[in-house]
Amino acid sequence: MKALLIDDEERARNLLRIMLETHCPEITSIQMAPNLPEGVACIKSFKPDVVFLDIEMPNYSGLELFQFISVEEIDFELVFTTAYRQYALQAFELHAIDYLLKPIMDDKLGNAVAKVMKRRQKQENDQRLAHFKNYLSETNNGKIGFPVGNGIRFERIQDIVFMEAERMYTHVHIEGEKPFLVCKPLKHYIDLLQEDPSFFRSHRSFLINMNHIRSYVNDQGTYIVMRNGEQAVLSRSKKNEFLQLIEEWC
Numbered sequence: 001m002k003a004l005l006i007d008d009e010e011r012a013r014n015l016l017r018i019m020l021e022t023h024c025p026e027i028t029s030i031q032m033a034p035n036l037p038e039g040v041a042c043i044k045s046f047k048p049d050v051v052f053l054d055i056e057m058p059n060y061s062g063l064e065l066f067q068f069i070s071v072e073e074i075d076f077e078l079v080f081t082t083a084y085r086q087y088a089l090q091a092f093e094l095h096a097i098d099y100l101l102k103p104i105m106d107d108k109l110g111n112a113v114a115k116v117m118k119r120r121q122k123q124e125n126d127q128r129l130a131h132f133k134n135y136l137s138e139t140n141n142g143k144i145g146f147p148v149g150n151g152i153r154f155e156r157i158q159d160i161v162f163m164e165a166e167r168m169y170t171h172v173h174i175e176g177e178k179p180f181l182v183c184k185p186l187k188h189y190i191d192l193l194q195e196d197p198s199f200f201r202s203h204r205s206f207l208i209n210m211n212h213i214r215s216y217v218n219d220q221g222t223y224i225v226m227r228n229g230e231q232a233v234l235s236r237s238k239k240n241e242f243l244q245l246i247e248e249w250c
Contacts, residue, residue: 004048006039036060
């Protein structure tokens with residue numbers, strides 16, 4: 001696995017690197033960054049499996065990480081490393097897999113890496129399930145299989161009103177049904193439905209079914225009202241493309 005260490009203290013970075021090299025053979029490649037902006041750039045180029053992130057740093061806190069990267073770029077596990085206990089709740093709200101207090105103990109670090117390994121292996125299993133699901137969706141009369149807690153839920157593609165991203169999860173809105181949460185990123189469904197002209201990505205966090213649009217609102221911000229009454233965000237960068245599509249549909 002590849003690890004990225006983001007910490008403004010050089011001594012702390014080097015100490016953590018040595019600990020990983022000594023006690024965690026699962027980590028085969030390590031890069032380091034002294035601040036959040038450089039760390040974000042490294043995430044995009046290095047594509048780590050796990051990011052060890054300090055919280056209190058000059059200019060930007062580690063808790064601000066997700067203000068700098070898009071949902072599609074979150075393909076890593078997050079471990080916060082800090083000398084302060086009071087940030088634990090905020091860290092886990094950001095779906096951190098662990099929270100290590102400095103000075104970091106060898107056994108705590110080993111446990112954190114083991115958690116990362118377990119989750120990454122689960123993601124590989126999920127990918128295999130996704131391939132199986134794709135096969136089913138292609139041969140099952142226009143349906144998609146959504147992996148849910150106790151199995152696979154099949155829905156007709158035409159009944160999908162819209163899908164909304166929440167970090168590495170997706171909220172699926174089906175006509176006449178309550179929304180449900182799927183442990184897959186929105187990008188997975190964007191790729192799956194990219195050949196279907198009915199679906200349009202109105203915002204980086206929204207994939208909408210054009211057949212389910214009720215109205216378009218351009219008043220103190222633009223948004224789309226779907227037939228189920230829910231609103232989908234329309235980003236400025238997508239507005240012209242959306243209006244062109246609307247003209248074709250009218």
